[in-house]
Amino acid sequence: MWQGQRSRTVVIGIAFAALFVCCVLPIVYLVATTFGADSDAYTALALDSRQRGLLYNTAFLGVGTALLATAIGTPLGVALARVPLRHQAVIRVIAAVPILLPPYIVALAWIYLGSRRGLLAALTGRDLFSAWTYSPPAAVVVLSLVLYPLSMLATEFAMRRVDGRLEEAAMIVAPPHRVLWRITLPLVAPTILASALITFVLAVSEFGVPGLLRVRVYTTEVFTAFAALYDFSRAIVLAVPLLMVCVVVAATAAGLLGDRLNTARRSAGVSPVAFHDWRRPAGIGFVAVVAAAVALPLLILGREALAARSLGEVVTGSGKAVVRSLFLSALGATLVVALAVWVGYAQARMRRSARLAIQVLLVLLFATPSTIVGIGLIGVWNRPGIAGTLYGTDAMFLLAYLARFVPVAVLILAASVQTVSTSQEEAAAVSGAGWIRTMRGIVLPQMRLGIAAAWVVAFVLAFGELGVSVLVAPPGDATLPIRVYTIIANTPASRVAALALLQALVILAPVAALGATASLRKGQ
């Protein structure tokens, strides 16, 4: 038993040390650096008209996206939880796809739709939309179409956890719509609010969409200061307000969520409120949203891509970037899961207060804007000595993926660990099995689907990662997102669209495989 405890302490200790180095250290470094920043750099924070515009755009993007994405996602989540839809599992996977697509791909489709030479202008013969296409409201629409699944899934998850008896007790005296409005929705309101706050943070952290739609926000300003002006101090100082907002909002969201993220407990009894009459409107809602968020962008990219002289040539021309992206994403996802599985295990088995503290930290890390993580990583690894040997190599991509996606994977895997009761481990221990043997033979096999899900999510996110990669990429080496993003300005739209479409299809393939596996398991 003592042997088992020791091996657990060592493994989890190493995992937390790695979590600190990969995810926490870059941010700590950046915060520490702000204290020593050049005093001139602080003039960047002076609230002149330029700064006010920056602040307004960032706030507009965050609040607008949080409101619109919640307005789209919440009804869909209610429908998934309470309307008996046919092929519900398939509908859920398809409706959740936008959150896995890199946001700039949807932004690109938006540009091809509404710009001066876009589809709408070609169809109407007049340029009615280009001014609106490159505007803060357009960025809000694009980001809402990308981020609404967060609200949808959070709402569905929370509604499925509502104790069915509470709804039954209300149904004795009230019609179903009143039960939904007065009993169910107030009970899930903290989760909906938390998902709205996380959406806010992800929107103000987003770099690709405002960059493409020419909306000046803090993330684009940080990137410009760092990558175009080579002004490290200014970039760091500009990152501070963004980081502070993200920390406060994400901590509030994590606090609101409480145990909801980690507890896999289902509600007692059967949820009785089912809205059979809402099947048709719910179906129409799903079709409309999926058409706008998935089908339309892919069709627009497909239409643009078909104009390329040779699609094969486009793909071959970027073959190196595609292969590098696939390889690095797969390796990165494997490393992310290999680390997250131990941290997730530890988190799931901690006392409640420690578990919640780790959860707050994970949400904060996940919510940290990618440009901030990128600058932090450069600060930590761009130095003489052993640490510096990694800088300028593909290892920086892997560190970027670890820094960005370990927190998400930990949250997924901690929930998966909680489906395995501690008594099973205790039974193995009293049978004489050490901790490693117990993990290998009892816990990990039962987490198979959770591990697969975490790997797919990490792979998909890594394959679309742009914000950190564009900052830490070694000279001359590019992943597919970097290549797409950097050639937009000086390459025919058809080639860019072909690459973006290819990227979207590579992302959708493992998601489809995971969805099919889940459906098959459910069928069994």
Add this chain to the structure above:
Amino acid sequence: MNSSAITLAEITKRFGSHLALDNVSIDVASGNTAVVLGPSGCGKTTLLRIIAGLEVPETGEVILNGVTVSAARRIIVPPHGRRLGFVFQDLALWPHLTVGENLDFVLGSAHVSRSDRSRRTREALALVRIERFSTRYPHQLSGGEQQRVALARAIVGQPHVLLLDEPLSSLDPDLRTELRSELVRLQRSLALTMVYVTHDREDAAALAGRVVEMRGGRIAAVHGEEHRM
């Protein structure tokens, strides 16, 4: 003899291959109490849920005050249209609403005017002697106080029928005795038709002389003249 407030006619209910209720028929006269007694899994809770309209019977009919509310495989009158009060085993008090709001939700659903709602809420809380807890949340109350709130919530809408699903099972013996007397007092003063489900013979003896004993989804014995098998 009083007219029937509740009539269950040849009710059958299955959950998969498990036969929960097998051709059960019961009449309960208006203003009377029926205690359904039996061990866990004998179908007594399912019986209550079928009366409430929370489950659909496979065969048979449920008639409340002369109106057929459920028939084979269909709900004719939804639960909220049946004028019922229901005390659940785990009480199911809405945790985000105060005690007063728990009761107000019931009255609001019945379109009672705002001024009447507040008066009737006060009266119902006074009936179960917890009027001072109106602004508290359920988690701020003891088990016995929560039990009284559940009872107040069930009667505030002036239901025709009160259904109770082992409401005292989680209480200590002293509190059980006290609340049992309270229930008897309420039933008599409000002339309620009551169906009380329990596995406890003491409850059955204290509440009524009419007891329906169930076993394996069937009625095993009936003590009292108003029931037919």
